[in-house]
Amino acid sequence: MEKIRCGWCEKDDLYRNYHDEEWGKPVYDDDKIFEFLILESFQAGLSWYTILSKRENFRKSFDHFNYKKIAGYSDKKVEELMQDSGIIRNRLKILATITNAQKFQEIQKEFGSFSKYIWGFVDGKPIDNKPKTLKDVPATTEISDAIAKDLKKRGFKFMGSTVVYAHMQATGMVNDHVENCITR
Numbered sequence: 001m002e003k004i005r006c007g008w009c010e011k012d013d014l015y016r017n018y019h020d021e022e023w024g025k026p027v028y029d030d031d032k033i034f035e036f037l038i039l040e041s042f043q044a045g046l047s048w049y050t051i052l053s054k055r056e057n058f059r060k061s062f063d064h065f066n067y068k069k070i071a072g073y074s075d076k077k078v079e080e081l082m083q084d085s086g087i088i089r090n091r092l093k094i095l096a097t098i099t100n101a102q103k104f105q106e107i108q109k110e111f112g113s114f115s116k117y118i119w120g121f122v123d124g125k126p127i128d129n130k131p132k133t134l135k136d137v138p139a140t141t142e143i144s145d146a147i148a149k150d151l152k153k154r155g156f157k158f159m160g161s162t163v164v165y166a167h168m169q170a171t172g173m174v175n176d177h178v179e180n181c182i183t184r
Helices: 013-021 030-043 048-053 055-061 075-082 091-111 114-122 142-153 161-170
Strands: none
Touching (some): 013 048, 030 048, 030 055, 030 114, 030 161, 091 114, 142 161
């Protein structure tokens, strides 16, 4: 069987590199998990390519995704972010990022780490869906529904089941690389 990449990543090197080096690889580090939570929440309603192309700008604008700093952002910082053309200037998503940073830390206190909390939904190991084609890849699952429901109950914003499932894919909680993908 000829080895290929998942079809969604063939747009250009930005997508291919993300696919080959990050997407679907298990992430257990809270800092990196938070980065993906923020990027995924900003992606809601937009293309992932748009977010990836602005990732470095997001990193600079949001203090390298330092959730401790973000949790304390002032109204002044929100206004600065609203003027930053390098990111998605959506006030509700910016405010959600601040709230989510605060709630992220609450979960860390309760579980010891956010990683333990979120990976607990999949018993600490990736689910391999073994999709034959991209058509076999779901947008949500019962597990992403459960995580989204729990995050919402805990006060998270912009964390619906589709966003959560994309996060699960990005952080390797699920492996949705197609059957003959080079990363398998």
